[in-house]
Amino acid sequence: MITFEEAEIRARIIKALSHPVRLMIVELLKDGELPFSKINEVFESDKSTVSKHLLVLKEAGIVSSRKSGLDMIYRLEMPCVTDFFNCITAVIENNIKKQQICLCR
Amino acid sequence: MITFEEAEIRARIIKALSHPVRLMIVELLKDGELPFSKINEVFESDKSTVSKHLLVLKEAGIVSSRKSGLDMIYRLEMPCVTDFFNCITAVIENNIKKQQICLCR
DNA sequence: TTCCTTGTTGGTAAATATACCAACTATTGA
DNA sequence: TCAATAGTTGGTATATTTACCAACAAGGAA
Numbered sequence: 269m270i271t272f273e274e275a276e277i278r279a280r281i282i283k284a285l286s287h288p289v290r291l292m293i294v295e296l297l298k299d300g301e302l303p304f305s306k307i308n309e310v311f312e313s314d315k316s317t318v319s320k321h322l323l324v325l326k327e328a329g330i331v332s333s334r335k336s337g338l339d340m341i342y343r344l345e346m347p348c349v350t351d352f353f354n355c356i357t358a359v360i361e362n363n364i365k366k367q368q369i370c371l372c373r
Numbered sequence: 374m375i376t377f378e379e380a381e382i383r384a385r386i387i388k389a390l391s392h393p394v395r396l397m398i399v400e401l402l403k404d405g406e407l408p409f410s411k412i413n414e415v416f417e418s419d420k421s422t423v424s425k426h427l428l429v430l431k432e433a434g435i436v437s438s439r440k441s442g443l444d445m446i447y448r449l450e451m452p453c454v455t456d457f458f459n460c461i462t463a464v465i466e467n468n469i470k471k472q473q474i475c476l477c478r
Numbered sequence: 479t480t481c482c483t484t485g486t487t488g489g490t491a492a493a494t495a496t497a498c499c500a501a502c503t504a505t506t507g508a
Numbered sequence: 509t510c511a512a513t514a515g516t517t518g519g520t521a522t523a524t525t526t527a528c529c530a531a532c533a534a535g536g537a538a
Contacts, residue, residue, distance in 0.1 A: 275400075279392055279395075286384050286388035287384055291387070292380045317527055320527090329465075338483060338534085338535055349460075351460050354456075355451070355456050356383050356387060359450070359453075360382060363434035392495090418497070420514085425516085425517090428517095440504090445516090
């Protein structure tokens, strides 16, 4: 069995991924690194909000960043991202299927 | 690109998994269904706390439940759970590796 | 240097999550 | 029917998360 401490470490990573904006950032970075400005322009929120979401992802080790001139370049550090999203999608598909069964009763 | 609404749906599932107690429950249920009492005895918290964590997992479609006599039997509805945890573990391993590089400087 | 652009950090208010206790419902058994 | 057991729900206090605004720091250009 997994210990509570191990579960806490896992939970920290998962929690970093549990926000729609952060999930969209991960999707954006799936095809390669991007500067902050490109990530920021996708969202309507204040740039400080986007910056803080990126910090959460960085502290979890899900993205990394490097300075390049005035830009800050962000890169995804999660090669298994596709498996991860496929698993979540499978849960969602199953939920839809189950709801359909309920509606047919 | 994924829409904000799609990201919100995914985030809801992921958030349900972002708590150490809920992760331990998922691990417990990996090998088959269990009654509430068996799940509860693993944790020191009040049974109402455990019950509410199970409700969160249920509302996300990660577990299901059925009544059997006085027992409430919980079952994991996430066949991809191993892939999911493997991905999180990979991020953790990468974090450890990166920290080691830093320490060697 | 001084200005300008880029992104981060600090502060704050509102929303959400969490844990505990107490009270409740449902089922079983006497 | 009454009591006992199993689990859920309601209430509440505390902690965490979030978004925005304003101020700041870093780097490049004039």
